Amino acid sequence: MELVGPIFEMAKCMGNIACIYIDHHRKLEERMNNLQSTLDILNIRKSDVDLRIKVELQWGKVVKEEVEKWLQDVEKINDEVQIVRQKIQVCPYFSRATLSKHVAQKIKEVEKINERGSYPEPLVIDRPLTSGVRLQIGHLEGEISIKEKIWGHLMGDVVGMIGICGMGGIGKTTIMKHINNQLLKVPRFDKVIWVTVSKELNIVKLQRDIASAMNEQLPEHELERVEALMEILEEKRYVLILDDVWVRFSLMEVGIPEPSFQNGSKLVLTSRSIEVCTSMGCEVVKVQPLSKVESRNLFLKNVGHGVLNVPTLEPILNCIIDECAGLPLAIVTIAGSMKGVYDAREWRNALEELRQRVRSVKGTNIEIFEQLKFSYDRLKDSKIQNCFLYCSLYPEDWEIPRNELIKYWIDEGLIHEFGSRQVMCDRGHAILNSLENNCLLERVVNGERVKMHDVLRDMALYIKSTVGSRFMVKAGMQLRELPSEQEWTDDLEKISLMHNFISEIPTSMSPKCPIVSTLFLQSNQSLKEIPGSFFEHMHGLNILDLSFTGIMDLPNSISNLKNLTALLLQGCENLRYLPSLAKLVALKKLDLRDTSIEEIPQGIDKLVNLTYLDLYSKSLEELPTGILPKLSRLQYLVADRESTTLKLKGEEAGGLKKLETICGRFQELQEFNTYMKSTQGKRLTSYVLAVGQPQGYFWLKSNFVKDVILSECEVGGEAPILLPNDLRCMKICECHNMKSLSDISFFQRNETELRECEVMDCKGIACVLDLLSSPLPCSPLQNLEKLLLSGLDKLFTLVKAQEVATASTLYAPTSPGIFSRLKSFHIHKCSKIKKLFSIDLLRDLQNLERIEVKSCGLLEEIIASEEEEKRSTDHATMTFCLPKLRELALQQLPRLKMICSKHGVMICDSLSRIEVIKCPKLKRIPLYIPLHDNGQPSPPPSLKEIRIYPKEWLESIEWDHPNAKNVLLALMKYREKHSWQAIRSDI
Template structure:
């Protein structure tokens, strides 16, 4: 016993001695290994704190898992903030600097998590406690960042003010008298509230769109607000739409938001147009001040119901049907005047027009279905069919339905008719993105008779064009959206067709908070659409008996988290299930028994961590798990031999398990951020769309050699680096590769050797990051080969001192570049060097003449290039004739945007030929100068920028900028006139604007009304 005690004392003494020596070494600045530091730490914490030490040591994995969960919640909030940011940008707002910094902090934390994961795999036993302590600190940091990310006052500040939004219109035929009467009321002081009434399809909305655009041109009101109300009225949505039009973020509390909205609107002289109102509601409860003679505001309501307009106190204006001549003219405008070339047709056409009853929607739709028909017999048959339909019904709504049914029947093809009916599954007045709709038709096998995916997409767009040409859907196109939508009357008709037989249940966009009750889920249901609602949960005991249900659409229920096990129990016929853009946490195991399922869409389910086995889902053709949080690939994926579409991205996954891809030999579409293996990729011979990351160049080479130049139709690839947080700017490209042009990103590659493999000859976009041996664009071999290259991004390449060296071999493809972005090139000093108009040696190829260097460039961005002092020379700028967007940001030494060599030679900075003025950048629309502390001038003396095409000017934190040389068109009196397309000038700080010097002092007076000055 004494021996044991003595041994224990000896060991204790020895450990204390070691600890003491380690501590002394530490004080002397000696480097300590992590393990030795941990021994000292263990000794120092002997006593009461040892519990905390042991807790960090033993529960390391538990703490790391907690950190993962916290970080996942943080990234979900990040996605929400980015969505809000995108929405604000679309509203022409400016994202706050604190928001941008917060997003950077999140990315930094993500990168730190990756380092933590790496440490966890190799941490020595005695270092676990130290790592546990670090994890605890990281959890606190994540919590702090999460709390900062609430942004209750919004993520953006107002951009340049606008009166309202210009709406897409069609030409008015007739309806002029009613339009003029509405305008007279709006311009007068007698009537404050106007009710524009008439049956569906008579042209109320068309008239008011023209009125809206005319109000914007007149600028008589502070704000013109357009809101589509529709059948399913909801006061919260109405308030949100008005708030969005006013660029104001409203609180969540209904009473508070009504009060705030009332206060905002009372301070403005506005016109509020509420389109398609079905029911009376209280203006006061909604937060809308009643227009009066004193406030000068106006309210216009369009409705099918005169009673609704009367009950709200409106002056009634009823839209009459078109006259026979107006109807005939409108029909000819859409069917074409060629029908009059056949003498026998004129009377038949008039009779068909008469059957339309003067309703513009019926006239336009039937004209669309008859366009291109010149056979008199077919016209006579059409007249007979139309007469039979119309005379068999009574009532105005039924009458127009039957007119529209005529056009529906003339589609002829059952699948095209089904494509049309599918559009009614979307909410009323919803803009359906074209590519999304075609993708849905493919999911439903409405266009599955074509072998290749490209052929199916082409067929889908062809069908969509046919529906547009037949005026069954309306084309919608503006700066941000390109899609179609259904007229509400046509949607009502489509839903009436599907109200019997294989039936649709459509409750989309109705802000439902609960699932429809179980008795509504009947056996005859074919498709159910509950998209765009606020459904949070499904009751645990609901199990709809819908054996024939083929499609269930639950996407865009953002708060939706769980599905009970019994919900799918009697849905054995289900083929298409869409849960995208929800907060679903996991899927019930019962989903594994849906053996007829062909499409499972879980895109952007950011919180989804678990998907049960898919081994029995042999019929599955599409599996979309892009932007989820799954922690492992679903069990049984290798059995999905019929899979043609796979989308897969999760921050918790790094690569596909070996052996899965070769089993999926029918894949046509593969979009993933996971690292992919070149050898396995050679088994996928049918790929038409590919996104992925080849961390090893050798893997990329294997795949490139295998396909022998037959590249997929669409591709986005990262070569030379595993996928990481730094690639987040590529996520949208990887998620929707078919929406973007083909591109490759080279990271940490040896530039100059990338031509060892057969790179795509249809490459459209090229990004190069962290390639230190890149010296200039000339050294990129692709610029000598890829004639389709239009977009080029170069970032963090320390070897670049000039972007283009004209003393080297010429790069013909440079002349084709339309977008050039240079970022983080800290040694970049010149945009172009080696400028020479003529070659001095026959053996040396002549450099291109300066005007041809960037002749196709439309967008040029330069940011974080800390060595640049002067951007352009006047000679080089002669080639920028097509430049529309110029952005220079965070270049700490930038002194001049446009410099002339003579500036160097005289103290006044004047050009040698002072009488010669050079006008440059004739197409420039947007000029952005952001955080340039040393910028003294935009252009040198004698160099002037045309401003006639300007849309926006942004000059932020450029304190030394004192002179701007702009050229404005002159009025007859010789005074400068405002640029015709200018929407706003954004500046910061406020006092800077008054300090600017102008060539013509009158220019400041002309431009000042466009200035918006917002402080953070």
Template sequence: MGRKVVLTSKSIEGVAYMELLGPIFEVVKCFGGPAYRSISHHRKLKENVNDLKRKVNDLNIRKQDLEFRKEADIRCRRVVKKEVEKWFEDLERINIELQMIEEKLRVVSYFSRARLGKFVCQKIEEAKEIYHRGNFPEGVTIDGPPTTGVTFLTTKLEGEIDVKEQIWENLMGDEVGMIGVCGMGGMGKTTIMKHINNQLLKENQFDAVIWVTVSREFNAVKLQGDIACALECCLPENKLQWATVLMEVLERKRYVLILDDVWERFSLLDVGIPEPTLHNGSKVIITSRSIEVCNSMGCKVFKVQPLSQKVSLNLFLNLVGDRVLQHPTVKEIANLIVDECGGLPLAIVTIASSMRGVDDTCEWRNALNELRERVKSVKGLDIEIFERMKFSYDRLKDSKIQNCFLYCSLYPEDYHIVEEELIEKWIDEDLIDELETRQAMQDRGRAILNKLVNNCLLERVMTYNVKEEVKVHDVLRDMALSIIRGCHHFMVQAGMQLVELPSEHKWKENLEKVSLIHNYISQVPQISPKCPNLSTLLLQENHSLKRIPESFFDHMHGLKVLDLSDTGIYDLPNSISNLENLTALVLRRCSSLRYVPSLAKLTALRKLDLFDTIIEEVPRGIEMLESLTYLDLYSRNLKELPTEILLRLSNLQYLKTWMNRRGEEVAKLRKLEILLGFFCEIQDFERYAKSLLGQGPSKYWLGVGSPTLGNIRSHPWCSHLEDVEVDKKVCFINCEIGKEDLVVLPNCVRTLTVEACHDLKSLSNISLCRKANELKTCTISWCKGIKCMVDLSLSSCNSLQNIEVLRLRCLSNLQELVKGRVAAVSTSHTPAPPAIFSSLRKFHLFRCSSIKNLFSVQLSRGLQNLEYIEVNRCEKMEKIIASEEEEENHKEEERGPKVTTYVFPKLQTLHLIKLPELKSICTSGVMVPANSLQFLSIINCLKLKKIPFSIPRLETGQPTPPPLEHGYVHPRIWWELVEFDDPDAKDVLSQVVLEFSSEEDEE
């Protein structure tokens, strides 16, 4: 059938117009030139705009790829190239210009179409050029500059101030390049240099301040590696090139290199350290107990002298406490004790710490007599120092605490010992009394460690690791080793740069403990040491060690503790199977270990640690180890734990395994205190969770479901598996939760993570959060079914009142945070029930593309504890706070006096990033006090017209800046145009906010 065409008068006019314009256009086309291009711009405007959109879209896709590359590199401390930064800026500009073009297209007049069309064509060409430039075949980043240096924790300087000032004066001058600081051990050389190191970082006059502890066993390769690490530069595989590479890096810098605790002369040139000269302005400082070493290396020497009697007494009295001053006799004895310390700061500190809190005159007199007898009865400077130190050791009185201290000397000199691992070692060695629970033993270990720290026999060290660490002062370690040599038979060659195992004749029959920690031993020879009394063998951190011969353990039947952690060992010899007295077998991070022989005879074994190995089968005979209290079976290749094995291990207190477990099987382990486990079936998890309603582990990490990324071990959750002691965490991934009210959480759960559970509609649909009243942290990610977090018509979700951290990520269908009316804050004398999220401190919303309004005014009034808000890349977000009754309230305000509502009184951080539709932060009449505001980012929120900060004021009424540490806005031109509810806020904040132009990681 033919199609009927109806022509109106307007369409007839349009046809006539085109019939007239067509011939004209053809004539112009024949002549070419600007007129033709202008008409083309006019006719093809919409088509060209669509073409520009496609090209900009291609650019944005390329941008995402580049961002992934950039973010990965930034995490490796690399710096984005300037040309890449410029590329991102150009792309951002063309995105903004495209928005402008689209807005103009809706209102452009007939006569302006050609001009706009011309501009669009220019932008198309520009987009092509930007796309071409965005290839970056050589990468998007370059090696970043090294960090300036490391700041140290320091104690107050006493009598060392003068020598510190002399050293500083020579550092700042041009005459001296090499400086030596010498003095006996414990005199305070390192303390002085730590103060100078920190002052150098604060003054910022050098490109780098490099601190390296050299220690007794000098090794040029290790020193080169430590310097490279401090400079964050990569060295080639060929170690012969290291000196040349370091020389090239250092010659480009003006630096201070501090080499602490140097024991022998060495050549700077051989290591790759340029000789300090007036031309390069760099400095090298060494500390050493030997003035000969300082002189032989061409240093200007500064000797640290003993403290004067007055300074020594002040230091002693400050540490021992004010009680001493109240007893004239005790104070007199204290004076005499200080005399016996010989002005040695380390001796004063340790002895004063051991006498802290003692106010009995007899005890003070006895302490003085003991100290005098020690010093008089020995000859030799080192021995005198050791005897002064040993006074504090003896005052510990408890032999187990003393042995805990002596054990620390088994680690290398200046070694940072993780506190948790040290306590674990004390437990393994029976240095802590066997108590009913593991927690009780750890508490006892913590008390011992604190006592040693408080008595200055151990010192805590600053570290970038999350874990706390301690170390032993090298003088105290020497003292400990002298005590051990006097009454024990130990072989301690830890950190001695050994490349071979000590020869067989050194393995004496009376050996009790052997420590070869942190060496470079690559093989064990075919020897069979006859050491029937050997109870401890520590071989950890010999990364090159691959194999141990069968004969090695043949005559070590007394062995109780064997640690091969962090070695490259492939398999254990079968002779391990005969070590029937073994109580701890530690193989942590033996990432090449694939075979462990039968353990059936090791019935005394209490600890088996196979964390991060690649064994494929559970060691044979493990079911016979009924004494096991600690079992870590995390192995990337371990597939199955045979049924009923766990039921034989009824004494387990610590269990880590990623193999799927049956809930009732785990539930029968009634002594478990720490559990990391994984359940494929939600029913197994529920059976176990119900068992936790009674007595269960005090700490656990439970994974439920099947990861979308394939193997659970490759999932980001598992990036910190070594830190199993997370506090009561449950993670659901790719589970069918939400269809029925089946899932029960342990009441004590503190952290909940839900990922890729697409049947879940809201937390109200299931029993997840109805009784979990200790829940503090909740993270929901990639759940397509979620439209709201809380549906008040289904559940009150009382447990959400206790949540302190809420993270919502990639919820593509999330439309609102809370569905249903939130109860208003009570204005009567009767207290209202706690509001939803009333404990919330941190809130993150990332890539939730459907939500338009975040909080209602009613909900925001209950967020009195909120300190941190981040809303990032939510494409449709229009309002952070919006009232459902905004229009009605607006009318009420017109009838009566306007009342301002203040929300988020504790807000410290606000990040609003890439929210293209954001129009307002707060609805009319609502403001946010900036009294506590420390961090602010508003990036690419171009439609945001007004900012509702209320600036704090002095009593005089004058505005005062908030405590803002970092403030970033982009683009700056938007910031200049945006309005503020508080007229003073813009002037105050503009003084501190910076233009965000480097396209840093915004996630």
């Protein structure tokens, strides 16, 4: 009997464990769907952050380190979720519970990263006053004596010009990057300038790059340019680092003053040629190969120390390190290709391959290429190898956008057609990750771009030269003329002339390139015309990119390129006409974005293999009926953004069953509903769908994720609208028959995925939500993060909860969860509203980060004071906590009397900025001000500034503490003549 109790407890415990196990097992699919939804939300936020960075990032600014770290974490979690997806596909039945628990942990990780990604303040900051650019650096193994020697020359007064010499891949650039960053920490120099010169020296580009680093511009005339650069540099004590110099040049011809003891400046060159350095008068510092110990340390750092746990591997590993001959680049790439390999047989085979390829060649460069080619060969998959080689088509040292590169890979057929474009994009990112992990590409710019080491680029071009077909790459070389026709040989497979200044193609030129498959002429903005004979002997052409050129029309010979699969014309603003495309039946991608074509190209209905079509053109007037049904394979369609006549038919668009991305407008609500009915059960990857008249403002601000725009159309009531279940962004403009969002059935659901909502110039809107007409257990807006209300003349309350005698007191307890995730609230030009937030509604706004109230003529109170007084019978201080609020902006509110009642205090521990502009009747800022032990006030630690206008308003403010004004005075700024000035201490 004594054993019964313990046995029972043990059984109970085992039962609990079994229940937990079964629960994990059963919820795998549900949790995976939740993980994907949470990740989608995170990636939407990342897209917003990327867009903001592009807008905010100007000269003299750098992205904040915390933002860079966050972007890296987003990339990392995306990769980890991709691994989870792969595991699920091969997961044994009895491992589902463990994997389900892992997915639940990932959901929490994604949510935490998402929470960190809220940045109401600018994402960029001014560069440090040390006036240099901090460079992204890798691990520097060894080279300590070399680095110290260079540093001694820089800090000394004897040597003014230093030449760092050594073979390609020896580590010259890495050493100088470390020194560059170290120089930024010392006050000896006014400016540290880094310029990459590369193989093809262009004096004008060199001059402009130096001037740009000094935040200066140079005149166009040559002599004036030299003189101006000389004057700019003479004013500073600088270190000028010229990386990768191949040929000697005259400092005086460029405009670089020769460094001397008098001016205190220094010049550093890195070059593969000792002759270049000596001929320019440099003190030569030669970079030697790594020692055996240093080589071993670097190899183990990149391959992982786990290989030492397999005793049979160490001798083989040492032999492979010997074959690398102390070359850091070879060590890193070869180690990267062997990472995760623990089979001694595979290591022996790798060693034998490496020995054979190195011993079979002579010549320093070729020997290096063969060492590096070992890592290329280990990729095994020929398509991944070709993806790597493809990167060599870009200019040397180019930072290549990941998404752009993947699009090219898809166009080229280097990524298997999986049916879904999204799957192909995911595969592209996986390939890029593989190339990065094998150290064949370097990740740069927050992981959004990749870079190819110049030696690896040379190796890629060397590989192509040994296989029977070649790449002709003269990208970014400042060319003003096309290469001569003799250079266009019949063994050319791909030709890249992108990012040059080519302005003309000779009218008689007709290159005989029968196997050329890719021709890149993009970003030659001066190129205005292509002769008809140019394409006559390029019948094998698959990819033709003329984007961002100045061409005005295309020759008729384009029509005969029957093998063409991608015709890319984005940004050809002068292009008005295309010849017939009827014969281009192989065409899969046609990009006419930002061209000036005025009509759909003839024969487009014959392009039955088309999967990608971008027709965004401000001049395009009509999309003829009957074309879309013939393009049944379309996966990506951008049909319109601003045009008043280009519109979609619901039935035609709905018939595109393979569509994943769509951007277009439906003239009538009925057409939109027809389209939505045809897509029920299908989730698009991204969309921007507009109904009614075009609104350029909304298009420009569209996230192009999952947006719907309603403009000048009747919705609600007897005019129902079918909206996507996964809608993320809703924009409504001039829909005057609506009285609230509750008129739309979409907002009568318990919960939606909506993250952003903008309602503008809707004359009938009286409230945002009407809970009387559709009482819900929870709010359809509980996931909303941004709400903008503008030009709503009848709006008198945000949430209508119960009928009362007067509209001004309409504040009953609301449905729980309304606006509970709201971060940004904007209300502009709503002339009828008098009171903004009820106390109950305020309690849901704990995630609010920004409040912006502008030009609301009758607004008297931000937080309803009548409610405060009713609830606080003894007139005790009532506190309101908005813990995440960072910015409060109040502008042009002539009747605003109070933010809250005279007994109310706002506790906002994150508040950094207050703005009060033209609010003459506001007499109190109810901000909680902490007190020192002696009872004197101190400014809230997070508060950085209080902006006011006019400055006289400051004199009328009543403060809760007599010394509060003096404490906050240093934070006060006022506006005068459209600029902000710090208030002087005598005010």
